[in-house]
Amino acid sequence: MATAAAPRTDRTPADGAPGATADTAAHQHAFDTAVAAEERIEPRDWMPDAYRATLVRQIAQHAHSEIIGMQPEANWITRAPSLRRKAILMAKVQDEAGHGLYLYSAAETLGTSREELLDKLHSGRQKYSSIFNYPTLTWADVGAIGWLVDGAAITNQVPLCRCSYGPYARAMVRICKEESFHQRQGYELLLALSKGTPEQHAMAQDAVDRWWWPSLMMFGPPDDSSQHSAQSMEWKIKRHSNDELRQRFVDIAVPQAESLGLTLPDPDLKWNEERGHHDFGAIDWTEFKEVLKGNGPCNEQRITQRRRAHDEGAWVREAAAAHAAKHAGSTGRTGATRA
């Protein structure tokens, strides 16, 4: 909800506004004022088309990342080495499906539908985070994902809790709480391995070596080549630049790696007293672009599995809809699941 009730009367609802062209300037002014005043924009408020489109793209991509992101971790559910770890991993993957649900709902407040967004994912018209195109090759990868990938996601997402669009900001508050829990569990998993047998320690180090650079890529391209950044920052969708967030993440991760007893695979990584930050080596942006283009290690596999789950589930969704239609108005619980 908007924090202050009074200024909302300055803004005109999107629906039923007569003479839209004449009013556009007034709408735009009210919108700009609200954003500048750190007020939340709500679904029925007028908003620029480009703001709406940017949010749909970003929230959808975020939702898609949650559901594609289930795959690399679910890959280890049936092989988890203890019942405690298995329970933690199952709960985490379940949370990710839940996050996907919150985010699709948030996107739907902007006038799209989950069905439409899934269709765009399946047809490659919308993307998901490049990180999930890397494979989970050992059990330690589950820990590395928790510590590094969730850690990077949190660094990116905590500022979104203050995003100008209300439904997205509120979804992020819930999601960030659960993500930081997952991140601690991932760290704790790696710690157990690092302090375990030599084989377990080696497994942990190998996983961190493979996940470190892809995690840094999660913050997106460098500031000088980031297309949407300036506009998103102006709209207060985004609060910090890609490079700022990446630096923040590196500064947090370095001491954590030390306390884990693991090294980070970057010979150029060192503390810079003058800057008060860690310097780090160059990211392989060619690899990043290839992964974005669909040429990462698992792009094909991830989208194929997602499409297959959706296609093979079509008869189930149709059955639920048919059942609901037959029993519409009856007092029995039908509770049809939306496709």
Place this chain on the structure above:
Amino acid sequence: MTATVPATAALALGDDALVLSHRLGEWAGHAPVLEEEVALANIALDLLGQARVLLSMTGDEDELAYLREERAFRNLQLVEQPNGDFAHTIARQLYFSTYQHLLYAELAAQEGPFQPLAGKAVKEVAYHRDHAEQWTLRLGDGTGLSHDRMSRACDALWRFTGEMFQPIPGVDIDWAALETSWLASVTDVLGRATLTVPEGPRTGAWAAGAGRQGLHTESFGRMLAEMQHLHRSHPGASW
């Protein structure tokens, strides 16, 4: 009922929950709709929680789960059946959760070593049963295709339902009454779902009580190989 935990019973009930939880875990990332990703994982987690309590009553949960071989597992053959399509998973859930709900309600009502667990788990299991019933209704009384698939799934798993009522030593309940209630409930749900109660035998010469004696079906060994591989590759390690 003595205060000591009957090991056979703890293993039988614990293995049922452990194995079915594992099968449901295989659905992660493959469910027909996001809500079912959440629901199936939720049920799997409940069952895994029950398994951990039950196995811990008679030993170390990880040793029991990861270091026993196929012939030492005491779960029902029903719960180890492969997921198949969504209808097979739901039919397996309907048969098992109805059984488990009735059984745990009995155990929760009588003094004994399983009372604390059953008292807590019966609430979870009631939800599992409701989930299975609702989906049986949707699939049975949905489209022609879903009706056929649900009907086939109910038939295919029917042969494994008899072993549920082989008495478990250490579980002191009226097994014949449990079977009567189970049949009545399943008959009612299938009827409302416009499905017919399968006609085949519920106990074959081989299947009757076989899982409880460590005699399993072929897919079970492969399931255990996957489940136990990592743990067995690092003897003595902690995770």
